[in-house]
Amino acid sequence: MTTDSSSEAGAAAPAAAADPTPEGGLSKGFEPAEIEARWYAYWLEHGVFHASEAADDTRPTYVLPMPLPNVTGSLHMGHAMMCTFEDILARAHRMMGRNTLYAPGTDHAGIATQVVVERQLAREGKTRHELGRAAFLERVWQWKGQAGGRIVEQQKALGLSADWARSKFTMDPDYARGVREAFVRLYEEGLIYRDTRLIHWDCQAQTVLSNLEVNNEEENGELFEFAYPIEGGGEIVVATTRPETMLGDTAVAVHPDDPRYQGVVGKNVIHPLLDRKFPIIADAILVDPKFGTGAVKVTPAHDFNDHETGKRHGLPVIAILDKAGRVNEHGGSFAGLDRFEARKAVKRALKDKELVRGSKQHKLVIPRSDRTETVVEPMLSTQWFVRTKPLAEPALAAVEKGETLILPEEWTKTYAHWMQNILDWCISRQLWWGHRIPAFYCDKCEHVTVTRDERPAACGGCGATELRQDEDVLDTWFSSALWPFAYHGWPDDTAALRRFYPASDLETGYDILFFWVARMMMMGIHFLGKPPFARILLHPIVVDETGDKMSKVKGNVIDPLDLMHGASFDDVVRKALPGAPIEEALAKFKKAYPSSASMGKGFDAYGTDALRFTLASYSALSKRIPLSPKKIEGNRHFCNKIWNATRFALPYLEGVVRTDAVPEAKSLPNRWLLARLAATASAVRAGIDGFRFDEATAALYRFVWGDLCDWYLEMCKPVLGAALGATDVSAAERAEWQRVLAHVLDATLRGLHPFMPFITEELWQRLPRPAGVPVSIALAKLPGPEDGRADPEAERAMDIVQAAVVAARTIRSERDVHPGSKVHLELRSSDPAVRALLLGERRFVETLVRTDGAVVVADRAGERPRGVAMTMAREVEVLLTLRGVVDADKERARIEREIKRTEKDVGVLEKKLASKGFAERAPAEVVAEAKSELAAMQARLALLAEAKKLADELE
RNA sequence: AGGCGGGUAGCUCAGCGGUAGAGCGUCGGCCUUACAAGCCGAUGGUCGCAGGUUCGAAUCCCGUCCCGCCUACCA
Incomplete structure (x- = not known):
């Protein structure tokens, strides 16, 4: 395949490349592999995909920003569908005369990429910390250079007509300048701030996550009950799904109106495992007296509701976990234990002290990291946030005013709901790979210097020169939110930006409506004053034939390239369920794709065109595409x-x-x-x-x-x-x-x-x-x-001819006339115009039916030949002479069937016409249509009665 | 708990106010000189259930039952 550098000859000089059409005729069968690479190279050579910036090019533009794939990615079915939809849009608009820019690129994908490279280091027995930040980043770039281009090659195999010469990577220096500019401006406008609050912490990746990156899933768990001894005697029993967090408890809460606990509010409980005591408080917001024991342990440092409760009551906040999710020094003898081991240990300790009061099965919602799938921990931490409300309002208005149209429309509501209930966006990440936050801290004063410069000369507060840059990087979605304009060199006022912003369509999966689309809307309107796209097109997700999401666990993943190039089931299932026994993998696969059971040894090379056409043939209105x-x-x-x-x-x-x-x-x-x-x-x-x-x-x-x-x-x-x-x-x-x-x-x-x-x-x-x-x-x-x-007249006329042909063929087939043998056909109509039509087109009828000599066209008034099978096609009588191959009983049965069917139709129509109000209320043409339909049916019925008589003659 | 979808032929889905459609499958017949990766014909559905609006409902409204997804949650 031709590479980028050699591909963009430009549309102006097309004559050089040779026509790759081979000499000679076409092969008997279509062989996709042979033609695909050939034509892709040809398109690149001729600059067919190139969007023009020439001043004299006055064609209207069509701009479609590609939802940038992760640099770590390889093409999966979702990409294949997305790319197909987009390339259809791009190619169609190009063919409609638009100056078309299908704008490609790749995303640096903070966590994903860092994880890949760290894994590579781990195989060498190293960690990124041993390497140091600079050396690690060098490794990442090195990796990107070697492996980061794979998905682009796969996109080319799909035939994408993207303008590859403009391809952008979100860590490119010019793009990075746009990211930094956006951060600084938002900071200066008071829309970015730093705050210490409870956030979602991924203990494995050891970074904060935004609330969108947390998936809440219902899982089976345990509701564990234990007692806190009350100072001065007695006990209070609390219920919890997370016993280990009791190490950080700073209160027990009950409902103020709960009669059971009237006497104990204000008393202290004694921590049974640590040398602490804390109060029993009354809180109507946190506590539901009907749930559990009606008494709730409060851990302000590790639970969002408890945190709010703590604020209301001025409770101390005791964090008991470190960044890796291990118990810290506040956990007494439990310090050093992993959070899951700590749970067991705490339960054991409570049991030893005879404080366990019960346990039951309980369904609960577990927050898991979108990236690492580890259980997310609420942690108190200082992070950077975007104040989203002021950004969301115009983004919502743009859609409500119709400046941007969302298709399918029902997503408009979802979009609006999210914009109305938007939460501030945590944008800092404790990673190394990404856009480093341009904030600098001073050791001499409290001032934070946020700057466009690579490195500020001095502290903006006290002028000191000893500054430390913030260690963190920005959420990858922060940089991709700027895609529609940072792509074109923003903040510079470039020619490309003027010509290609705003984009025409943004086509993507509904699953990233909030992650990406909504944020681009906010940023685009904020920085450029107008929404980044005229339309937002949201496509479904690809699932297996039974409707399940494709996943490695289920073994139902299909590699689109296998469908294009062909693969045996052995190869397919080995990829779908790596490491599993082949029989098991195959069984799972065929269960997920029942239709594939009849597909022999695997997939043939269906080719890119067949795959694309198939993906396009599913309705975008549905939410799932069962492949x-x-x-x-x-x-x-x-x-x-x-x-x-x-x-x-x-x-x-x-x-x-x-x-x-x-x-x-x-x-x-x-x-x-x-x-x-x-x-x-x-x-x-x-x-x-x-x-x-x-x-x-x-x-x-x-x-x-x-x-x-x-x-x-x-x-x-x-x-x-x-x-x-x-x-x-x-x-x-x-x-x-x-x-x-x-x-x-x-x-x-x-x-x-x-x-x-x-x-x-x-x-x-x-x-x-x-x-x-x-x-x-x-x-x-x-x-x-x-x-x-x-030509409606031609369509009506052809319809009569076709109906006559089908009717004749039906008789042939039902009478078991050998397809090779010829039959005598007579067509009769009382309408001279129809007779003229049939006479004029009869040579076509003759070949299509395979008649014995010329079709006879006659008036229905004349004598009908004996020993024929007859049927109706529109108003035409179709008579086939069947020289003794006819079985009279079969013939009668067929006619009976048709009579029954027609009688049913007549019944429906008669009932309709007879029903009160139909003639008066229904539109005139509907009534007329029903009447003529009925007349035709009745005529047909009369004819069928005759046909039945003819069948008797056959004996 | 709220929001959004979906429940139509054996399967996967279109149709969303005028007598139910496609592809695949099934059945029967054909190597008819572009295509057996093909041709010809046929079979197959009380449109989840129960009400209502309408001359007329798969299609609109109300209720109800299943199935997905999303958002937010009671320790």
């Missing part, structure tokens, strides 16, 4: 269909001269096909505009497989296929068919291109195209309704 490997296989078949349709058509198109205009068409199939094309192109455009790729792909699928392949190409055969004796075809007629076929194929491939970039380029390059087309289909025009020609 089905079988569906991808199905769409690989669709790719093959497109491939073969083109392979079939190409020989007929040699020498065809194309123009941009929609070809004139006189014959019905051509008029009809152009009408279908117009409808399909409209649906594709609407689907793309409305973020409904499922509708766009469904329209394309139906059009290509149904209209084009099943009908039109079959109808081509008697006209264009010399072998089939197309002797009565005039040169002009033949030319019309060729022009329509070439035009429709071209437009179809263009319509498909945003969804399946590779195969469409490969085939489009082989088609006869009008003069002056761009070097790539990626720069050609996305078809719209104007690429076809609406």
